[in-house]
Amino acid sequence: MESANGGRRDVVTNYVMQILGLQLCADTMVGNDMARGISGGQRKRVTIGEMLVGPAKVLLMDEISNGLDSSTAFQIVNYLRQLVHVLGGTALISLLQPAPETYDLFDDVLLSEGHVLYQGPKEDVVEFFESLGFNCPHRKAIADFLLEVTSRKDQKQYWSWDCEPYQYFTVEQFSDAFQTFRAGQIVKKVLEVPFDQNLTSIASLTTSKHDLRKRELFKAVFAREVLFMWRSPSRNIVNFTHIIVKAFVASSIFWHSNMRHDSVTDGGIYLGLLFFSVSETMFSSLGDLGAAVMKLPLFFKQRDVFYPAWAYTLSTWIIKIPITFIGVTIWVAMTYYAVGLDPNVGRISPLMYAQNAISTTEFTAHRWNKIVPGSTESLGTTVLKSRGLFFEAKWYWIGLGALVGYIFLFNGLCTAAFAYFKSPGRTYSSVPRNAQDIKLEKLRNDAPSKRFHQKIVTDESSSTLNNTRATLPFVPLSLTFENIRYSVDMPKAKKSHGEMNDRFEILKGVSGSFRPGVLTALMGISGAGKTTLMDVLAGRKTGGYTEGTITVSGYPKKQETFSRVFGYYEQSDTHSQHLTVLESLLFSAWLRLPSEIDSITRKMFVEDLMELLELISLHGAHVGLTGVNGLSSEQRKRLTIAVELVANPSIIFMDEPTSGLDARAAAIVMRTVRNLVDTGKTVVCTIHQPSIDIFETFDELLLLNRGGEEIYVGPLGNHA
Template identity: 45%
Template sequence: MTVYLRTGSTRDALHANYLMGSLFFSIFKLLADGLPELTLTISRIAVFCKQKELYFYPAWAYAIPSAILKTPISFLEAFLWTLLTYYVIGYSPEFGRFIRQFLIFFALHLSCISMFRAIAATFRDFVLSTTIGTISVVLLSLFGGFIVRKPSMPAWLEWGFWLSPLSYAEIGLTANEFFAPRWRKPTSETELWGNKAFGALIGFTLFFNIVFALALTFLKCAFKPGVLTALMGVSGAGKTTLLDVLSGRKTRGDVKGQIQVGGYLKVQETFARVSGYCEQFDIHSPNLTVVESLIYSAWLRLPSTINSETKRAIVKEVLETIELEEIQDSIVGLPGISGLTTEQRKRLTIAVELVANPSIIFMDEPTTGLDARAAAIVMRAVKNIAETGRTVVCTIHQPGIDIFEAFDELILMKNGGKIIYYGPLGQHSSKVIEYFMSIPGVPKIKENTNPATWLLDITSKSSEDKLGVDLALMYTESTLFKENKMVIEQMRSKSLGTVGLISSTRYAQTGWEQFRACLWKQHLSYWRNPSYNLTRIIFMCLTSLLCGLLFWQKAKEMLILEHIFGSMYTVVLFSGINNCSTVLFCVATERNVFYRERFAGMYTSWAYSLAQVLVEIPYSLFQSILCVTIVYPMVGYHWSVYKVFWSLYTIFCSLLIFNYFGMLLVVVTPNIHVAFTLRSSFYSVVNLFAGYVMPKPSIPRWWIWMYYLSPTSWVLNGLLTSQYGDMEKEILAFGEKKKVSAFLEDYFGYRYESLALVAFVLIAFPILLASLFAFFVGKLNFQKK
């Protein structure tokens, strides 16, 4: 608001244009503030699907409260925005006009979030919904009446003006201001146009909510060494915590004590090389095949001394052991959406760890969420691993009898992390039953009862209180505990001639091999992700075509340089917005995989970051070539190698800037919803300080630093100055004749002599953002364990 401080106090054509710019920025901000509704709605679709399938309620019963609950938010946002900006900017001081502007903002925000909610319910996929949402933003903005005035639109495209909610907001707000007594004689048209605008926006809101309800109605819901030790206990006993501590993956809390391997203190970097950890939630790169996932893990985790043929043989052996041969060429996909089933994903999780040839494998509840058949398949794979001579430690919670008795030993814990039994399970659980039956008062296990269920019942807090014993204390006083202690002491004693488990290098592969592997994986992931890459390419084509049609041959006319600037502004801002929005989900998905792979000691954060940064370059370059190829001839820019190259270079840098900023947002925020919300604020800032809605010379001195920090200001500077900065032709601007170069300097603050600096800053932005992305990838970890 302070950028436009008291702009309305001066009444002339130039300041009227600034006021129009402030109104457009307010409209755009409220529009952009509705974008987070996309991710919120998509994240709730799964819950709605489940409840719909169980006949909890009809779609309209969900849609109506969704709309009603957002109304107070729209009311508050519109009121606060109007309250903070109206008199500061200097709009007409009548209180009635203040109320009318607030009501139009309120109705606009309601219609925008309703539109994004309808889009999310219709398309449901995050990337596709984001792309369609961004296309909607482009269409509404272009046909909103500010970037392209209605009289300047081709006659056969004027229908778009009347279908855009933003045009009604623009009409109502403009009439509210410029029909005021200080601009012209009093008239009743203000109230007439204000009522029309408000009514139209409420109509759009109702329409979008009906679409939302219909989309929900027709929504189809479908979701797709040689010892095996069980670590069991009630919920909250500390099973996963113990596993995380042993494997070295505990990231919070105060961990005390020592962990020894073969009598030597554990060195985590080396231990990660010889151990595997299968997380409860199966996290994989969705666009790789099963065999490619194993090849990638073997490439980075097996020592560099092992040649490629041997690594492939190991991969083949693991595929056979885990029984994945039949699906080895299947795409992994996203959980519950596409690709592998839950049981297949679980086996892939185990295989990815096994391919590293670990001596010990930790598994966190490998059968959770599986039916009896799927759990049996997974446990058969686990048993196969144990038979190869490896130590396998699994946490389990109330397993079936077949799964429970597949284990050799049992560690039983109670609340507080205290062990109440550690020893052999015995045939048909005979050993563990015999131990607890020796405790006075423990009820006998009934025939055909699952031993695991019986154990959890008799070791619960209520059973302990009823028996009047402390099972943990009884275990420490038992013969079994003394025997275990002797075994531990024997294992702790260092054998003659042995050394601690220490590797000469932290990683199995060199930095170059790590980078090659990461780039190979990213290349495959991007190539097989049309929902990300194809949609942004199609978006660029559609935006460029629309821009070319609306600004057809305007560059040759040169009657209104602002219109030409508008075409540049449209391409730069909205193509950047789409790239930034769609990259969020792609990077967020891979970040979870990165956490798992980094804990496994597969590569450095720099190898991963550099691969992620470089893989974006060819796609952004292709988008840039498409944009220039389409827009340049349609708008009628000047054909010369120098000017075409400048346009290509500037658009390319702009896309990289938005891509890398989106990637940076993901790594500095705990989840994609926060990143999405911050993204909307970023769009508002780069729009305000782009130099279009408020040119550089008119920005207050205390805000000019934001202009220089905004990448869009440098991009638009490069585009417009390279095209027209060397022209001496005279044009009519705000009632006076000026040379084009002089007008650029006076109105926009652009000088042709500064193009070298602009070129340097344009390439410095993506390099800086990419470096920050790499830095924070290595420093921040939002995975809490």
């Protein structure tokens, strides 16, 4: 990051990168779901870093620990704590499943369920609930206790007053009780006292939305857009190749030796070429629409506080001008003289506004001045009139002026649209009306209670498992790997810093085994190589160098057959938004199950699978867009798991199935995963920051250290 105030910004940026653990990937492209880049946890840290390097003193941070390991989450919150205490800032942070040591870093706790249930020091929150008859067990994390004590399903297990029968304590009752608690009285007194304006200086008020001057804002955005262009040249290369191919075809069809200038029909042929040329030039940028739409989420986020819309649109416009001229130059060089258009340079228009302007340029040339027999007009004028076009020479300049005017008009409209249009917001759920109440009941009340990790399932669940096996049986398989090493070519940036090795090793001799009916947790800090290990075992790594031995139930692994018994759950949760849950699963089953399975058996298998993963109540719900409408995050994760399971795999890898979920939603997902394992499947999950209940759901643990080194492989043991 370029510094505008000496070296201060560089120091702050480097310090924040060190706190967030981003030094190793400082020169790595971020990437996305389609382009390889940094890991999901690192991407989350980059998002946090964007806010921390700025001058903001009030930080509102929503679920910043998603996708991060406990160590990194602790470091980030600890840094925020120091920032707030030393510089006098304010931070309000919402977290999902925070570890106890991370929870202890906070000063105050704010609980909200549509009402303020508690707001005050964290040391008093347990006492508040104890005063109402709810005790936190010894091995229970306080954060998990606070989340579950308001749930109708989980609340009863924390009731401690034996002298009184338990009755469900509603959210409204908690809120009313807080008003009489001492922490509530303190908040009430603070709010009753008017704010003393003498305590602050008027100089501390921000009078402008952006800290930098307009020139500096434009320079920063323009430099970034130029960097984007240089790092993604494939789009321009494809566009130029497209122009070259079309220009070659056009020049071949309208070759000058076949062109005549003797009749109206000859002029019509020229008009066809000119219309094709204008259309090709004007619509050559349509291929950039997809990239522009993909950049909109990033733009909407950064437009709010980073830069104004005009800085973005002006930068993209200026960058697009030379690219457009290169494309037009290629087209003109390959077609203009090959076809035999008028070589008079004064008649050449760089980008004609419309067919009238470019047609006038050609047909007012001297070679079209011959008089048509039986008429007093020139051949060029006759051709233009026959097509209903203007024939005055002034239309050349009118067209050129109109083109320039439209350039400013459209870019002005684009700037206004970017500046004032709202990003897509959350809308209604597309879950059917009759399933809505069931869905809410599932989310609020049906999260499993204190011992959901036990291997014993209910009779109903057992019946479901048996039905699933009977509908479509599978062969339980184990996966064993020994001394797995994976490396890639050393990045040029590291070599330039003196690194002598030719390869960068990501996995360093990892060994272990995954067995049927055993749920294995794959854990480690961000950058430890968890996802890389699963990709190597799954055969998804097409690049790099892999060493080691992988066997499936004692036989050497063959990728051609392994892919038929293997399923991979990814974090992206990508589905067709217009399909329902049932339709998504039926479509996947249609494509992935063997052809000899008839449609009735296929549908029965899908229905049993939906019951196993608790998707029956959502069978008619539209998937919708992530974060906009349709299914919730927890429901999408269960649907993604189901989409992989319809292939009836024996071995399943899951990449962070509980990431982005609170404790209750994560409990629902892990309950379905546990049901899956109890059918005899081999399941491996990478997981970050699990609560004690979720962690004890697993049977075994494979723990990796940073750099891909194996620390522990084996059972969790009693109470882990």
